Amino acid sequence: MIKNDRQYRITKAQVDRFNEALHAAQTRPSTQHPLLVRAEQDALRSQADDLRRQLAEYDRLRSGREVVLTGSSIEDLPRLLVSARIARGLTQRELAERLGLQEQQIQKYEATDYAGASLARIQEVIEALGIAMREDVFLPVQEFDAGTLFRRLEQAGLHRDFVLARLLPRRIAAHLEQSRRGAEAWALQAAYVVARIFDWKPSDLITGASLQLGGPVVAAARFKVAKHANPDQVTAYAVYAHYLALLLLEVTKPSRVTAPVRDPLALRQAIVDRYGSLTFASALRYTWDQGIPVLPLRDAAAFHGAYWRTEGRGVIVLKQRTTSSSRWLFDLGHELWHTGEAPTQPELQHIEPDDQRSAEVREDEQHAMEFAGAILLAGRGEELANTVVRKAQGKLERFKRVVPEVARDADVSVSSLANYIAYRVDFSGDFNWWPVAQNLQEPGPEPWSVARDILLEQADLAGLNPRDRDILDRALQ
Known part of the structure; x- marks a missing residue:
């Protein structure tokens, strides 16, 4: 996102350079495969188009026309603060003056998506810009940092490492990993992300209210x-x-x-x-x-x-x-x-x-x-299980030797018969035979990767919004 006139000028120059590079790629002879040539041109064109969109957005905000700023969650707040400043016709220096700060402080806030700003400071920026917040956007009045967030999630059954590795977008997780204290703005964004997944009110998580996991899934x-x-x-x-x-x-x-x-x-x-x-x-x-x-x-x-x-x-x-x-x-x-x-x-x-x-x-x-x-x-599970029991004379310690013999005689997978026996023994409640069955498993392709790759072939993850796609991507790492 372009945040000031200097960045606007730099971006315009970058677009010109991409256009020149694209023209050169389209006109020069090439010995590369046509698909590689096309991929290079598409990449240049895509980057130039992205920069043009940023230029158009900045022009729209600076135009003085009425602009409606929207966001779907608290994660959008840093972007909306910058957009609101530009739409109000304020420079970073003029906003700093309204807040009694140095211009460099506003530059730092915007460069880091307000990561270093306290929640009190963010509230001051909102008021200085005259932004009306929706009722469901909750800014706490008491201290709420990464340490507080993780303590409350731990009480609900969510470990810190799991939250960082699986639930939070990479950018938010990277900032929160650095310290349990501080980073209030990032902790607030994280609270909204986690609350959406578990169908909590963000205000309950932030204020320390009781967090309930309800519904038929939990039942x-x-x-x-x-x-x-x-x-x-x-x-x-x-x-x-x-x-x-x-x-x-x-x-x-x-x-x-x-x-x-x-x-x-x-x-x-x-x-x-x-x-x-x-x-x-x-x-x-x-x-x-x-x-x-x-x-x-x-x-x-x-x-x-x-x-x-x-x-x-x-x-x-x-x-x-x-x-x-x-x-x-x-x-x-x-x-x-x-x-x-x-x-x-x-x-x-x-x-x-x-x-x-x-x-x-x-x-x-x-x-x-x-x-x-x-x-x-092939429908022979009970027959083969009974054969194992008979040949082992009912003694579990003999199963490890007998199962491969029965499987070979019946021309079935040793692994499959071992797993079936393990389930049978598990249901008896007397013994856990899974460690033995694990030792009888035959080598093959890594199954989790097989299932993950087929999922990526079958499902169009591009249809998800960026936040949800990131969560699913992290589960599939």
Whole structure:
């Protein structure tokens, strides 16, 4: 954004240089590939167009005509303050005089988007410019800095590192990372960003009022939180994951497919017929073809999958830290079973806990587990599990040796059979066999990257506003 006449003159000169460079690129002979030549010209043209837009905006603000300044959040406030000064016909020096400051101080404020200004100072600038603020734009009267923000978010189940890494735009996070104290303007912007994600009133977060995580998303999460987990952290992460899932739905084209396939063998055959084999990648593509986007996450949190349906459209979230493609494929099959639950209900929420042994979820999850096992093991899951038990004479310590033998004899994946056995043992509540199953996983492509790359192929993230795209981008890093 151009903020003064000097920058305006410099920008005009830059446009002239870009025009000259573009003319030279269009007229000189080149031995490069035509696509590379075109890319170079497009880049020059794009940069020149961006500078022209900035020049036109500055001209519009300086014209003296009535200008309506709008912003969608507190994040836009620094830009609006600069725009209002220009539209009022004030130079940086004249604004400084109104505030009893040096011109250099206003230059510094505007160069840093008012990052170093206290909230009291920002209020003084607003009053000096005669700006009318909307009622939902809240400026606190008491101290509110980065340290205060992070303490209040911690109480709601959101750790500082998670907030910085996942929730905040990079520019805001970079300023807040430098210190827990100070940076009031950046802390205020951060409060508005986080409040929007968790459907809080910004004033509640800023003033220290009680922060509630409500709605059906949280009800499902609280119902299925594992005993060893922190309920507040799991709840907060569930709301965050749901927010991302809704963003993904927003940029995914609806499908005409109306009824999910409920027969696991028919579903398996449909994937093989369309893609030649059953792999995690082919199952993902099939799911996307059904109009169900799949969001891969790998943060440390106490649930490993979710299915949400909103206004009749479904979205799957897979969250694992393992590099086992078979485990990710099993979880995808698990969630595909849930896509067929209550098909006439436009709204549905289902969250998979890390601990599957809770009595409340056993029957529900048992059906989903058997469905996923039937997809991966061609309907032979129970047969092969019983074979393992028989050959191991019912002794868990022998399973590690027996599972590969049974898998080879049946010509099925060792990884898939190991995961199926782990789920079965997990449901018994007597033993956690997952570490053993993990040691039996076969090497393959990194599944999170596979799911992320397919998402980027299928979804048009350019359709999101910049703030939401940044949040989704950070989840996909």
